[in-house]
Amino acid sequence: MAEFARPLDSLNNARNKRVIVELKNGKRYVGELKAFDIHINVVLENAEEYENDAPKRKLGTVFIRGDTITIISPQA
Amino acid sequence: MAEFARPLDSLNNARNKRVIVELKNGKRYVGELKAFDIHINVVLENAEEYENDAPKRKLGTVFIRGDTITIISPQA
Amino acid sequence: MAEFARPLDSLNNARNKRVIVELKNGKRYVGELKAFDIHINVVLENAEEYENDAPKRKLGTVFIRGDTITIISPQA
Amino acid sequence: MAEFARPLDSLNNARNKRVIVELKNGKRYVGELKAFDIHINVVLENAEEYENDAPKRKLGTVFIRGDTITIISPQA
Amino acid sequence: MAEFARPLDSLNNARNKRVIVELKNGKRYVGELKAFDIHINVVLENAEEYENDAPKRKLGTVFIRGDTITIISPQA
Amino acid sequence: MAEFARPLDSLNNARNKRVIVELKNGKRYVGELKAFDIHINVVLENAEEYENDAPKRKLGTVFIRGDTITIISPQA
Amino acid sequence: MAEFARPLDSLNNARNKRVIVELKNGKRYVGELKAFDIHINVVLENAEEYENDAPKRKLGTVFIRGDTITIISPQA
DSSP, X not given: OOOOSSHHHHHXXXXXXXXXXXXXXXXXXXXXXXXXXXXXXXXXXXEEEEETTEEEEEESSEEEOGGGEEEEEEOO | OOOOSSHHHHHHHTXXXXXXXXXXXXXXXXXXXXXXXXXXXXXXXXXXXXXTTEEEEEESSEXXXXXXXXXXXXXX | OOOOSSHHHHHHHTTTSEEEEEETTSEEEEEEEEEEOTTOOEEEEEEEEEEXXXXXXXXXXXXXXXXXXXXXXXXX | OOOOSSHHHHHHHTTTSEEEEEETTSEEEEEEEEEEOTXXXXXXXXXXXXXXXXXXXXXXXXXXXXXGEXXXXXXX | OOXXXXXXXXXXXTTTSEEEEEETTSEEEEEEEEEEOTTOOEEEEEEEEEETTXXXXXXXXXXXXXXXXXXXXXXX | OOOOSSXXXXXXXXXXXXEXXXXXXXXXXXXXXXXXXXXXXXXXXXXEEXXXXXXXEEESSEEEOGGGEEEEEEOX | OOOOSSHHHHHHHTXXXXXXXXXXXXXXXXXXXXXXXXXXXXXXXXXXXXXXXXXXXXXXXXXXXXXXXXEEEEOO
């Protein structure tokens, strides 16, 4: 199990892996984590949008504004 | 597939292309990305507003305040 | 079509023109853009307030606090 | 018509005049604008509170926290 | 009538007097204003809580976090 | 009655005493105030959670994020 | 009972222990606290998500954005 000194280290560990990003408005995006910054703005590629646990549409690249995010979790 | 060191690089990559911008209030704007800044304030041109996935009205230039934005995605 | 290096350039371009300002609470103000700052606080003159797309009342000068604004668009 | 270089200039112009201050929670205060700062915190005197366009109660001096304000407009 | 150069001067003027503090969640506190700071955090003593204009309970000292406050008004 | 120059002085005065902490989401925590900082993040020990004025569960130590807090009051 | 000079000391004390993290949207995460920062961004491992007090799904590592958190409490 990885050791993370700081929370952003865990995001760095997930770079180029598929992650789940959940938003305050209930939407969920799943895609490869390509970039993030200290505001937790993130960029996913090959992303899909889910609503109410159901896939809704495919998005290529998606920029997600950090202040709308609740959690980010590497896909199991 | 482009490599982005930072999230704003992905927005820079989308400059002058048509992007989808979604807001916290459920509205969606589609237009050419002309400008953005670190607050994610953006300017679109030849923009159209959508509500509930239906086109609602045409806007020429539209300035969108960053803190109302959830995602920005280049149109497939 | 104008080129904007930064989003605030587009607001500068709209100075003294009639713009539509929409708020998070659903209200809309239409008036001449007289001033704005980096917080997107704006001042309109000869402003009218709309609610649910219907004109509601005339206001002379109106100061609008930036953090309540979603979009600003020059009137077509 | 006054020219304002910056939005706060319009508030300065309204000092000691009766203004309408509207809040995010739908309340409206009408009174003489006595003071304001860069956070748009304002102080009104001889203020009255309105709810749903109806007068509700008289307040002498009222301090209004800036981040609850949507618009400020000099009373016509 | 007092002259206030800055909004916080009006709070300073109300120190040790009974004030009404209203919150975004609709609650109201009435008590003696003992302290405040630039975030508009305030401390009241001999405070009472009101909900829907009805007294609900007595609190001795109460610290109120500034960002939950809409207005502060000296009790008439 | 204590004199407080600044609001945080009142919290310092309540250290190691039982306080009531109320949140924006309607929950209430009662416990011994062990620590706080300028963001009003607080730590309570021997804490109990209340919902709708009824005790809900016992928590040992609880860290409460400041921006969710409305009021803090020493228990009478 | 531990003495904490500052609220973040209590989080440091909980490192590598199972904690409950509750969010503004009503969700609850239980897992081992691996990292946190001054924004209260946290990383949990071997995390489980609960909704309405019922377990909903297992997540391996989860990054939780600080501004969505209400409380963090070491599991009894």
